[in-house]
Amino acid sequence: MKVACVGGGPAGLYFSILMKLQDPSHDITVYERNPVGSTYGWGVTYWAGLLEKLTAHDPESARAVAESSVRWSDGIAHVDGVSTTHHGDEGHGIGRHRLLDILTDRARSLGVRVEFEHDLGPDDLPDADLVVAADGINSKLRERHADHFGARVSVGRNVYAWLGTTQVFDSFTFSFVETEHGWIWCYAYGFSGDHSTCVVECAPETWSGLGLDAMNEADGLGALEKLFADILDGHPLIGRAQTGDAVQWLNFRTLTNETWHRGNLVLLGDAAHTTHYSIGAGTTLALEDALALAEALRTTTELPAALARYERERRDALLSVQSAARHSAQWYENLARYIHLPPAQMFALLGQRHSPLLPYVPPQLYYRLDRAVERLDGLRRIKRWLGPRVARTLHARR
Structure with missing residues (x-):
């Protein structure tokens, strides 16, 4: 089979690895529009269940992922200077750069061609038996057939910024700070020996009331460093230098599609679906998509039947996850309902935020x-x- 995979994120790269392991004669090329090493996102999280699946299908890449990950089992919440700790399941963090390097090296070692700075549009796709759209929520390939795929996007109310810091957290850390314009909070977790991810979120009224909407990057990061000084302990926050003169604040977009395939074109990862970052499942779901698609192609002879099976199985698997993500986002959007509870109770309900x-x-x-x-x-x-x-x-x- 000749496969063209558009998008060099975790989903596309891991799918190419799985296909080569199934049959080395597959002709597979991964096309990534960005230069090598230009990815953004700091660290990503996953749990032990994903590592078990990766180990079962490709022990070599799974071992490299595990060796490059940090682990934690405690969650700590700081609410206006009062702290409470919860002991939970072991979580894992890995730098997105490192994860992509591991998967790129593994794919190339198996004979996959990985071409960076190669921006394929819907009008210049190579001739292939299967075209995998792994090009993210703004997928050009999906949008070319928008009426067929039936994409729908809902936009979250709160704004957030995805930042890094040199403060290394050994627990998954939440910090909630009350200001005269409302609450602002962050979730922070380590992903290497010298960096952590720090996601800052607040209601739009708080964002504009604090002036964060009008600050340049230096002033915006400085203001956030003061707000979260207790947990940062003198360490700086780091933005994305390539965005110019402002911290990039976003509203999360939840994407769903009515169907995931058209002819020999199939959607994978964020091109097919997104789930709110507060449940930390985006990378896991992308890799599980790759596993399911490769398995469907291995066990189902006809391509249309294989793609239909893949879509059916992943839709079923995503139902509870998407519900959990929706309720998690709404918990934060309705923070006032919970934030004045005693800290231990608030943190317990923070852990229950996925509940319908x-x-x-x-x-x-x-x-x-x-x-x-x-x-x-x-x-x-x-x-x-x-x-x-x-x-x-x-x-x-x-």
Whole structure:
């Protein structure tokens, strides 16, 4: 099979690796429009379940990913100077640059051609048996057939900035700071021995009230460093130099598509779907897409049937994740409902922000019920059974 993969992010690169491992005779080229090493995003997160899947399909790249990752198991929340700690599952962080280097090197070692600074548009695609659109939320290939794919984008209310810092956090750290214009907060996590990711978020009224919307990058980063001085401990925040004279503030865009394939063209990763960054699943879902597509092509002879199977399986798998991401984003958009609870209760409900039930139950009552559920195995099973069904019901009513 001749495969053209447009987009050199984790999804496209890992898919090319899997296909070469299945059959070295596949002719595969990955086209990336940006120069090598120009990716943005600081660090990405994943959990042990993903590493197990990567190890099962390509131990060599999985080993390199694991060796380049940092780990944490605690979460710490700072709310106006009061701190509380939660012990949870082990999380992993890896620099996005490092992850892409690992996958690029592995793909090339297997015979994949990876071409940087090669911007393919929908009118100049190479002749191929399969064209994989792994070119992100702004996919040119998808937009060429917008009516067919039926893309829909919903825009979040809050604004956020994706920053780095030389402060190395050994726990997943939240910091909530109250200002005269409302609350502003960040989530921070280490991804190497000398850097961490720091995502800052707030309501638009807080953003404009603090003047962050009008500041140049130096002033904006300086203002944020003062707000989060307690956790930064003198370390600077780092923006993206290539954006010019302002911190890049964004509203998150949640993308869905009515279908994921057309003829020999198939959507992968963020070109097919996005989920709010607050659940830390974007890279994991992209790699799981690659796994599912490669498996469908391996086990299903006819291309249309393979692409249909891939779409069906991934849609089913994403249902609960997309629900969790939607409710997580809404938790932060409705922070005032939770922020004045006692810190331990607030942090517990922060951990429950994915729940479709939480918005409809008074927070303190939900907290007490959740503590009771944790003590009763039978009720815990009911809760796990009920949650996805409530999510489906609410989704169907939209």
